Amino acid sequence: MNVTDAFGVVLKKYRKLANLSQEQLALQCNLDRTYIGMLERGQRQPTITTLFTIADTLSIEPNKLVKEIEALL
Amino acid sequence: MNVTDAFGVVLKKYRKLANLSQEQLALQCNLDRTYIGMLERGQRQPTITTLFTIADTLSIEPNKLVKEIEALL
DNA sequence: CACTTAAGATGACTATAGTCTGTCGAAAGA
DNA sequence: TCTTTCGACAGACTATAGTCATCTTAAGTG
Structure with missing residues (x-):
C-alpha cells in the first residue's frame, strides 16, 4: 500500500470515529x-x-496519524 | 512558528546529522x-x-520527524 | 411515494509543489 | 590566484494540490 492510499484509510477511520460527515x-x-x-x-x-x-x-496528534500510516505500508 | 518553517528547521537538523549536503x-x-x-x-x-x-x-521514522515539528509550533 | 443527507464522481479552474538552468558569494584547499 | 563545494536565490517551467459547480447514486425517513 502506498502513502496516499494509507492516508485515505486513516483519515476515513478517524473521521468516522469523530462522527463527522465529509462535509462537516x-x-x-x-x-x-x-x-x-x-x-x-x-x-x-x-x-x-x-x-x-x-x-x-x-483532535489527534499529527504524529499519531503518521504512525498509523506507517503501519499500513 | 508555522508548520512549513518548522519542517525546514527539522529537515536541516537531520540532514546535517546524516552529514549530507543538500545535493547529496x-x-x-x-x-x-x-x-x-x-x-x-x-x-x-x-x-x-x-x-x-x-x-x-x-533513516528516521516519519512520525518522529512530525513529532519534532509539533514541538516547534 | 417524495424528501433529505451523505458521498462518489467529473470537468474546469487557481494556487502551489517540485524541476531545471544558471548566477552569485563564502569558505577552504592547492 | 584558481578551483571546488556548498548554499542562497531567481525565473520559467510542468505536475499536482485544492476549489468550485454540478450531477448522480444509495440509504434512510415520513
Whole structure:
C-alpha cells in the first residue's frame, strides 16, 4: 500500500470515529468537501500543513496519524 | 512558528546529522537540489509522500520527524 | 411515494509543489 | 590566484494540490 492510499484509510477511520460527515470535516478544516472525499479515496495527497490542519480538527496528534500510516505500508 | 518553517528547521537538523549536503540528499531522494534548499528555508512545504521519502532517506521514522515539528509550533 | 443527507464522481479552474538552468558569494584547499 | 563545494536565490517551467459547480447514486425517513 502506498502513502496516499494509507492516508485515505486513516483519515476515513478517524473521521468516522469523530462522527463527522465529509462535509462537516471539510467545513471545520476550511477545505473543500470534494477534496476530503478525494483524500479518502487516495486520489489526492495532502501537504504537510493540510495534514496538521486535519489532525488538529480531528483532535489527534499529527504524529499519531503518521504512525498509523506507517503501519499500513 | 508555522508548520512549513518548522519542517525546514527539522529537515536541516537531520540532514546535517546524516552529514549530507543538500545535493547529496536530493540525489538520494530523487528530488531536486534547489527544492531541498527551498524546503529548508520554509519556501516550500512537502506533500506527505515527499515527507516519507525524505524521512526514509534520513533513516528516521516519519512520525518522529512530525513529532519534532509539533514541538516547534 | 417524495424528501433529505451523505458521498462518489467529473470537468474546469487557481494556487502551489517540485524541476531545471544558471548566477552569485563564502569558505577552504592547492 | 584558481578551483571546488556548498548554499542562497531567481525565473520559467510542468505536475499536482485544492476549489468550485454540478450531477448522480444509495440509504434512510415520513
